[in-house]
Amino acid sequence: MGLLEAIILSVIAASTPLLLAASGELLVERAGVLNLGVEGMMIMGAACGFAAAYLTESTLLGTLAGILAGMLMAAAFAALTLGLAVNQVATGLALTIFGLGLSGLIGAGFVGQKITPAPELFIPVLTDLPFIGRILFGQDAFVYASIVLVAGIWWFLYSTRPGLVLRAIGDNHGSAHALGYPVLWLRTLAVLFGGACAGLAGAYLSLAYTPFFIAGMTAGRGWIALALVVFASWRPGRLAAGAYLFGAVTILQLHAQGAGLGIPPQLMSSLPYLATIIVLVIISRVRGAAGSAAPASLGLAFVPDR
């Protein structure tokens, strides 16, 4: 396997959890809800997914457990922010703190255990093709799922009626409510979907990417996924591009560390975070002139007048 092929494969692997989690959050934010708890839902997906996969010896059941864990976390978020109109920023933070703690508690017994990593696709002739074979036809199911997911969200938002309603709710919940759309119910569904995606992203980390569990293994990926949504101006196409760009930065800094250029490894490790900050500033600056692309009702509590 050539170096370039290896790099592309590892970029795809590093980008997939970001794309999975960010796709879900994009839909949530398009509905006007800002869930900052992605990191917490993701690490819970990683812990519960690994625990279930270890106990049942099934990657599929592990994945489902990860998705379910993310959804349960999201349900708590929905109950507070949508049911009780609690501040979304603070609740998202609480979700992350809670998730980091509970995942450590659940995963404690599984640290150091091994599972069989999620299998990779193998199609006799196609996967054997030079260079593109492994890249296009030799990935695990998560990678294909992430691409289907982001394409599906793009189709849903721009080509279906429920997608249009969802965007309307995110842009002006008052008007949407006046037109008779069930704002809080649709938002609840969106939040649960976002939780499922974050849980799936976490399950990918512990079932395919590593595959093992350690406390705090998401290492800020949930936060980077949130930044990607802003980077993408809340558009699915740009989100995919951003996720792969970001995966590339992550992998390139790893290779640069390995190459021993005399640069402190900590500086290289901080590149993804610094890149996020710089990109956020530049994107916000550029967009400042053209007006914000954020859904107008993003992060605002909605209490319907009966």
Add this chain to the structure above:
Amino acid sequence: MRLVLEPRAERSVAAAIASPLIAVGLTLLVMSVLFALLGKNPLNALAVYFLHPLTDSYSLQETAVKATPLVMIAIGLSLCYLANVWNIGAEGQFVIGAIAGSYIAVKTQGTDAGAWVLPAMLLLGAVAGALYALLPAIGKVRFGASEILTSLMLVYVADLLLDYLVRGPWRDPHGYNFPTTAEFDPVAIVPTLIEGSRLHIGALIALLVVAIAWTVLGRTIKGFEIRVVGAAPKAARFAGFNSDHLVLLTFAVSGALAGLAGIIEVAGPVGHLQPGFSPGYGFTAIIVAFLGRLNPIGILIAGLFLALTFIGGEQAQISLKVPLDLTKVFQGILLFFVLACDSLILYRIRVLTSRRATDGTA
């Protein structure tokens, strides 16, 4: 039948005081269930967590030692949150303050530098914390970049910088390759209040910060501006308050307090700079700020309470063999309940039967 929220006509003081207490009560209830699930006697476990630390003087002092950074950071954060801007990177500002202050301690090590060392360290720590917090604040007011994400990203950067310094240039040459600086010289150590105890003058500084914050928020125009900008941005604009200046100001003050807390922690209870010297004080302080209902006196009480959970958590780990992560779970649940109960100050929940619901919409 369905449940709806209905805004309360007026907010009662009683509800404002009762809400954090109800939240604590509900959290303890959930924790009891968790303990039972872990196979521990809930009452016994709660006693280890919350009562035993109060029974001996060492633990009591240790509670004050741990409450010191929590209260200082939370006071700063409460200013941001009152102004409705979200500094969630206090942990990074805490670490940067510790690093900057330690610079003087490391560079004067073994020289006969005088009594100026410690004051200079504290000053540099506060300034560095403020500058570090200004990065996301400037990103927000100049470029419109979300301060939530940038301030959080800077936490990771600060942690990596700390790791680099103590493994590289600042590593103790006689430290058997452990990633830590040498123990600070006595002139670079925060003096203790009582001989032989770990309680240090940082606790007094924290009390002073509480008093100042209480005065500023309750008695000055600046405090009023902060609250108006947060609660009623339109009214603030009509009144001519400059919200950009307030974003910069609240971030700088909260960064300075976090940085000061950081260098006090390193030059006080810890005594040297090492990775992981903070058990997440910067994040726990967010909970302290909300549990204290963004009120300086409330924050003081909440800070002591959460400090107790750190100590109780350590003791429970030893005597009950429960994981240390249980403390984080506790803190997360507590924040959930605090936020939920706060909402009940603003709204009441009404149960609507379907018939009345239709009447309501008609």
